[in-house]
Amino acid sequence: MQLNPCVKHKVVRKMVREFMETELRPIDAEIDRNARFPWEVIEKMKPLGFFGLQVPREYGGAEIDSISYAVVIEEISRVSAAVGLCVTVHNSVGAYPVVSFGTEAQKRRFLPALASGDRIGSFCLTEANAGSDAGGVETNAVYDKDGYVINGTKIFVTNGGVCGTSLVFANMEASDRPGGGAGVFIVEKGTPGFLVGEIEDLCGMRANPVSSLFYEDCRVPEENLLGKNGDGLRIGLAALDTGRIGIAAQALGISQAAFEASVKYAKERRQFKKPIGSFQSIQNYLADMATEIDAARLLIYRACALKDAGRPFGPEAAKAKLYAGGLSRRVTDRAVQIHGGYGYSKEYDVERYFRDAKVTEIYEGTSEVQRMVIARAVLSQPA
Numbered sequence: 001m002q003l004n005p006c007v008k009h010k011v012v013r014k015m016v017r018e019f020m021e022t023e024l025r026p027i028d029a030e031i032d033r034n035a036r037f038p039w040e041v042i043e044k045m046k047p048l049g050f051f052g053l054q055v056p057r058e059y060g061g062a063e064i065d066s067i068s069y070a071v072v073i074e075e076i077s078r079v080s081a082a083v084g085l086c087v088t089v090h091n092s093v094g095a096y097p098v099v100s101f102g103t104e105a106q107k108r109r110f111l112p113a114l115a116s117g118d119r120i121g122s123f124c125l126t127e128a129n130a131g132s133d134a135g136g137v138e139t140n141a142v143y144d145k146d147g148y149v150i151n152g153t154k155i156f157v158t159n160g161g162v163c164g165t166s167l168v169f170a171n172m173e174a175s176d177r178p179g180g181g182a183g184v185f186i187v188e189k190g191t192p193g194f195l196v197g198e199i200e201d202l203c204g205m206r207a208n209p210v211s212s213l214f215y216e217d218c219r220v221p222e223e224n225l226l227g228k229n230g231d232g233l234r235i236g237l238a239a240l241d242t243g244r245i246g247i248a249a250q251a252l253g254i255s256q257a258a259f260e261a262s263v264k265y266a267k268e269r270r271q272f273k274k275p276i277g278s279f280q281s282i283q284n285y286l287a288d289m290a291t292e293i294d295a296a297r298l299l300i301y302r303a304c305a306l307k308d309a310g311r312p313f314g315p316e317a318a319k320a321k322l323y324a325g326g327l328s329r330r331v332t333d334r335a336v337q338i339h340g341g342y343g344y345s346k347e348y349d350v351e352r353y354f355r356d357a358k359v360t361e362i363y364e365g366t367s368e369v370q371r372m373v374i375a376r377a378v379l380s381q382p383a
């Protein structure tokens with residue numbers, strides 16, 4: 001039986017919320033405090049399909065629609081943004097490029113282990129000298145008779161410390177193969193020359209093992225090149241369009257959590273013999289939060305609907321991420337303000353939300369880069 005889409009999304013939200021409240025909520029603050037990746041919860045998530053959300057069923061995935069995907073990421077991030085980050089990066093920029101650009105042989109070889117969560121995915125673009133300027137990648141891949149030899153260092157890799165499969169962007173100018181430019185290589189854990197660096201000591205997202213990854217004379221067969229020679233930038237930009245929906249949904253989840261905490265506190269906390277929620281300043285904060293959270297949700301769902309209709313959605317995904325990222329910073333700031341001094345203490349979750357929110361304006365394209373994407377689309381319209 002086909003469920004009405006609205007009913008389906010409500011069912012998805014309810015199921016994910018119940019799971020996260022039961023399994024993740026009891027440890028949400030602890031995993032942040034100890035910068036600990038919660039393997040015990042991840043193992044329970046694997047058989048439930050969290051790691052194959054956008055992978056077709058024939059390769060072992062759940063193949064859910066994009067709004068359901070956004071709902072899942074929002075609900076995980078409402079409890080732990082760091083776990084939401086793991087799941088969205090794995091699905092949208094770790095596995096989805098193989099779904100979109102892989103050959104049939106690559107899909108059969110790599111997708112089942114990604115979809116089951118046996119191999120957690122990562123997306124390795126950023127380097128010391130290549131951040132917003134993705135074309136500046138210095139990691140290089142040189143062809144020699146039976147494959148490619150990769151050399152370089154990637155930094156700030158989400159899931160880096162636990163990844164089983166990495167998509168590595170490398171410059172192929174020196175490879176002397178037709179195409180040149182950038183290429184994307186699928187490199188699996190255990191490949192000689194593929195090494196994990198130290199875990200970053202981050203301001204937020206502390207339960208995610210973000211790390212450097214090293215490729216030292218790392219040899220992969222030709223079959224591990226995703227797409228064609230020179231396709232790297234095109235694949236990267238397409239992956240980021242999809243990824244931005246996930247990061248927007250993550251920012252929405254953080255905002256929702258901060259909003260709920262603020263409403264609860266506004267009802268409980270009394271000053272001047274009244275709940276602080278009776279003061280108009282606090283009411284205005286809550287009203288603005290509620291309105292902007294709705295707006296972000298609708299921007300995200302529009303990008304999802306366009307994607308599922310097979311229509312261009314890049315600028316809409318950029319708008320959703322730009323707005324939801326900024327929103328999460330503003331909402332978490334307000335949430336701390338509403339909590340007063342207690343909001344600045346680790347005793348209350350809003351302090352964690354405040355730290356987690358900021359990076360949603362930085363990764364998968366900074367807010368400045370999102371504006372570039374949006375402005376390019378605006379200016380390309382006929383006058």
Ligand SMILES: Cc1cc2nc3c(=O)[nH]c(=O)nc-3n(C[C@H](O)[C@H](O)[C@H](O)COP(=O)(O)OP(=O)(O)OC[C@H]3O[C@@H](n4cnc5c(N)ncnc54)[C@H](O)[C@@H]3O)c2cc1C
Nearest residue numbers: 123124125126131132156157158362363364365366368369
């Ligand atoms: C927690 C975390 C997780 C991450 N995960 C990943 C990951 O999994 N994979 C990965 O590849 N990367 C990852 N990153 C890296 C992230 O994507 C980059 O930090 C981001 O793209 C910005 O690059 P940068 O840090 O080099 O900043 P820069 O590019 O140096 O930018 C610095 C500032 O200049 C601005 N700027 C740069 N160019 C322009 C321009 N042309 N016009 C206007 N302003 C400009 C930027 O917006 C920013 O404000 C992660 C980062 C963090 C913090």
